[in-house]
Amino acid sequence: MRLLSLLLLGACCGTLVAAGAPASTEKKAPPPRKKRALPQWEFVPRAEFEANFAEFARRLRKQGPERVAPEMKVEKEERFPGYIRRLVSYRVGGNERVTGWLLIPDDLKPGEKRPLMLTLHGTNVYGKDAAIGFYDAYPAGDAKEQAARANRAFALDLVRRGFICFAPDRAGYGERSPAGVKRGIPAMNAYMKEFQEQYPQWDYHHGKVVQDLQQALDFLEELPEVDAEHIGTIGHSLGGRDSMEIAAFDPRIKAVVMSCGGNLSYQPKLWQDSAAQRAFATQGKLNSQGVSTNFFLQAIAPRAFLGILALNDYLSDYPSNLIDAARPLRSYYDTLLGGEKKLPESDRLQILLHSAGHDAPLEVRQAAYGWLERQLQLQR
Numbered sequence: 001m002r003l004l005s006l007l008l009l010g011a012c013c014g015t016l017v018a019a020g021a022p023a024s025t026e027k028k029a030p031p032p033r034k035k036r037a038l039p040q041w042e043f044v045p046r047a048e049f050e051a052n053f054a055e056f057a058r059r060l061r062k063q064g065p066e067r068v069a070p071e072m073k074v075e076k077e078e079r080f081p082g083y084i085r086r087l088v089s090y091r092v093g094g095n096e097r098v099t100g101w102l103l104i105p106d107d108l109k110p111g112e113k114r115p116l117m118l119t120l121h122g123t124n125v126y127g128k129d130a131a132i133g134f135y136d137a138y139p140a141g142d143a144k145e146q147a148a149r150a151n152r153a154f155a156l157d158l159v160r161r162g163f164i165c166f167a168p169d170r171a172g173y174g175e176r177s178p179a180g181v182k183r184g185i186p187a188m189n190a191y192m193k194e195f196q197e198q199y200p201q202w203d204y205h206h207g208k209v210v211q212d213l214q215q216a217l218d219f220l221e222e223l224p225e226v227d228a229e230h231i232g233t234i235g236h237s238l239g240g241r242d243s244m245e246i247a248a249f250d251p252r253i254k255a256v257v258m259s260c261g262g263n264l265s266y267q268p269k270l271w272q273d274s275a276a277q278r279a280f281a282t283q284g285k286l287n288s289q290g291v292s293t294n295f296f297l298q299a300i301a302p303r304a305f306l307g308i309l310a311l312n313d314y315l316s317d318y319p320s321n322l323i324d325a326a327r328p329l330r331s332y333y334d335t336l337l338g339g340e341k342k343l344p345e346s347d348r349l350q351i352l353l354h355s356a357g358h359d360a361p362l363e364v365r366q367a368a369y370g371w372l373e374r375q376l377q378l379q380r
Contacts, residue, residue, distance in 0.1 A: 039327060039328075039331070040331065041271070041272060041328050041331050041332075042272060043271055043272055043331075043332055043335060044271065044272065044273070044274050044277050045274075046336065048274060048277075049277065049298055052277050052278055052280075052281035052282075052295075053281065053295055053298070053299050055281045055282055056280070056281040056282075056284075056295055057249060059281075059282075059286060060203060060206045060207075060286050060292070061202075061203050061206045061207040061210065061249075062201055062202050062203045062207055063201045063202060064199055064201070064202035064203075064207050064208065064211065065093050065094075065199075065202075067093075067211060067214065067215055067218065068091055068092070068093055068215070069091065070090040070091050070092075070215050070216070070218050070219040071090065071091045072088055072089070072090040072219040073088065073089050073090075074086050074087070074088050075087045075088060075089055075099070079106070082105065082106060082107075082159070082160055083103050083104060083105050083106055083159045083160070084103070084104045084105075084106055085101060085102070085103055085132070086101070086102040086103075086104070087099060087100075087101060087102075088100055088101075088102050090215060090216060090219055091215070092211070092212045092215045093211075093215075098168055098169060098176065098212060098215075098216070099128070099168070099169055099174070099175050099176075100128055100166055100167055100168030100169065100216065101128055101129075101131065101132050101134075101155065101165075101166070101167045101168075102164075102165070102166050103132065103155050103156070103159040103164065103165040103166075103167075104159070104164050104225055105159055105160075105162050105163070105164070107162075107380070108225055112225070113224075113225060113226060113227040114162060114163060114164045114225060114226070114227055114378070115163055115164070115227050115230035115231065115232065115372075115376035115377070115378050116163070116164045116165070116166065116220055116221075116226045116227065116228075116230070116231045116232070117154075117155070117158050117163045117164070117165045117166070117231075117232050117233065117234060117372070117376075118165075118166055118167075118168075118213065118216070118217075118231070118232070118233040118234070118235075118243070118246070118253075119131040119132075119154040119155035119158065119165050119166065119167045119233075119234055119235070119239075120167070120168075120170070120213075120233060120234070120235035120238075120239035120240075120242045120243055120246075121152070121167065121169075121170065121173065121174075121235070121238075121239050122152065122235065122236050122237035122238040122239040122240070123184065123185060123188075123237060123238045124152075124173070124184060125182075125183035125184045126138065126174065126183075127169040127170065127173035127174015127175065127176070127177070127183075128167040128168055128169045128173075128174050128175075129174065130149070130152050130153070131152065131153065131154055131155040131156075131165075131167035131239075132153060132155045132156050132165075132167055133149060133150065133152075133153035133156045135149060148359065151236075151359055151360045151361055151362070151365070152236055152360065154167075154234050154235070154236075154365070155167045157365060157369060158234075158369060158372075161369055161373065161378070162378050162380045163372075163376075163378060164223075164225055164226055166216060166220055168212070168213070168216055170188075170209060170212075170238070170239075170242065171188075171191055171192075171195070171204070171208055171209055171212060172187050172188035172189075172190070172191030172192060173187065173188060176191065177191070178190045178191055178194065192204045195208060205245075206245060209242060209245075210242075210245055210246055210249050210250075213242070213246045213250075214246070214249075214250055217231070217250065217252055221252065228252070229254070230254055230255075230376040230377055230378075231252050231253055231254055231376075232253065232254060232255035232256065232257070232304075232372055232375065232376050233246055233247060233253050233255075233256050233257070234256070234257040234259070234368065234372070235257075235258065235259065235261065236259040236260055236261070236359075236360050237259070237260050237261060237315070237358065238261075239259075239261070240257075240258040240259045240260055240261025240262070240308075241258070241261040241262050241289075242261075243256050243257065243258050243261065244256060244258045244261055244293070244296050244297075244300070245296060247296075247300050247303065247305075248295075248296040248297075248299040248300050249299075251303075253303070254303055254304060254375070254376065255303065255304035255305075255306075255372055255375040255376055256300060256303070256304070256305050256306070257306045257308065257368045257371075257372065258305075258306070258307050258308065259308040259360045259364070259368070260308065260309065260310055260313050260315070260316065260358050260359075260360070262289050262290065262293065262316060263289075263290050263293070263316045264290060264293045264294065264297070264325055265288070265290030265291050265293070265294075266294065266324065266325035267280075267291055267294050268328070270291070270294040270295065270298075271294065271298065271328060271332065280295075281295075297329065298332070301329075301332055301333055301336055301349075302333050302336040302337050302348060303348070304346075304347075304348040304349075304371075304375040305348070305349055305350070306350045306351075306352065306368060306371055306372075307350070307351050307352070308352045308354070308360070308364060308368065309351070309352070309353050309354075310353075310354055310355065310356060310357055310358060310359070311353055311354070311355045312355050312356075312357050313357060313358045314357065314358055315358050316358075326351055329349065330349060333348060333349045347371065347374060347375070348375065350371060352364065352367060352368070
C-alpha cells in the first residue's frame with residue numbers, strides 16, 4: 001500500500017505543477033560527455049623487439065635442415081557442389097611427403113585470384129579430414145558428435161564463402177601417423193620420438209611443424225588461383241596454437257584466427273622493459289606457452305589477429321590479468337599503425353569471448369569468417 005501511495009503522490013504533484021505554469025516543451029541538450037583519456041604505454045622499440053624475437057626464435061625452433069623444393073603433385077581431384085577438392089602431396093625434407101586437401105571454389109573466373117586460408121586441424125584421430133568434414137569411414141556416434149565435427153570443418157565453411165583453403169596433416173596425424181600406433185596423441189608421440197632421434201638439434205612443435213607449413217606456403221603462393229598478398233590461417237585448439245605460431249614466424253600470413261589455442265600469461269615487462277625482454281629472449285624458459293605468447297602476439301602485430309576464447313574452456317585456466325592485457329595490446333597496435341584512430345578503422349585486432357566451452361559453435365565461426373572476409377578483402 002505504501003508503494004501505491006507514493007506513486008499517487010507523484011502523480012498529484014505532477015498535476016499541480018502542470019496547472020500552475022506550463023512546462024517548457026523545449027528539450028535541453030544533454031551535457032557533453034567527457035571523453036575518457038585512454039591509458040598510454042611506452043613499448044620496447046620495434047626494431048629492438050625484432051632483434052630479440054629473432055634470438056628467441058633461434059632458441060625455440062633450434063636448428064634443422066633447410067627447406068626443400070616442395071614438388072607438389074595432385075594425387076586426386078573430385079568435384080562437389082560449389083568447389084573442387086584436390087588431394088595434393090608435397091615434399092618437406094628427405095623422402096617425406098605430406099598430403100593435404102586443397103579446396104578451390106568452382107566459380108573462379110579466368111585469371112581471377114582469391115585469398116588463401118590455411119585451415120589447421122586440432123588434436124584428433126582424423127588429421128586433415130576434420131578440416132573438410134570428411135568422415136566417410138568414421139560415422140558419428142550421435143548428434144552431439146556430429147555437431148562437434150561440424151564445428152571443426154573450417155575449410156568446408158570457408159570454401160563455400162569463396163576462399164581457397166588448404167588443410168594438411170600435422171606431423172604425426174592422419175596419413176602421417178606411424179604404422180601400428182593408435183591415432184591421435186599416441187601417434188604424435190611416436191612420431192615425435194622418432195623425429196627427435198633423427199633430428200636431436202631441431203624442435204618438433206616450433207621447428208618441424210612450422211617449417212612443414214612454410215613448405216606448404218612455398219607452393220601455395222605460386223598457384224595461379226591464389227592471391228599471395230592475402231593469406232590467412234585459422235585453427236581450433238592445437239590448430240589454433242599452430243595458426244598463431246606460423247603467423248608469428250612467417251610474414252606471408254596476413255590474418256590469423258586462433259580459437260581456444262591456449263592462454264596468454266600477460267607479462268607487462270616483456271612489452272615495455274628492454275632489459276627484461278632481452279633477458280627472456282636470450283635466457284628465458286622455452287616451455288612456458290603462456291609467457292611465450294607475449295612474444296608471438298608482438299611478432300604478429302600489426303597484422304590482423306582474432307583471438308577466440310571460451311570462458312569455460314576446460315583446457316585453459318586463463319590468468320586473472322588476461323582482460324587487462326587487451327588494452328595494452330590495443331595500444332601496441334595503435335603505436336605500430338600510427339595513431340589511435342587507425343585500429344578501429346582497420347578492425348585488425350579482435351578478442352571474442354564466448355561460453356560454449358572448448359568448441360567453435362556456428363555463431364562464433366560466422367563472426368570469424370566475416371572478419372576474415374574484411375581482413376583478406378574477399379570479393380566475389
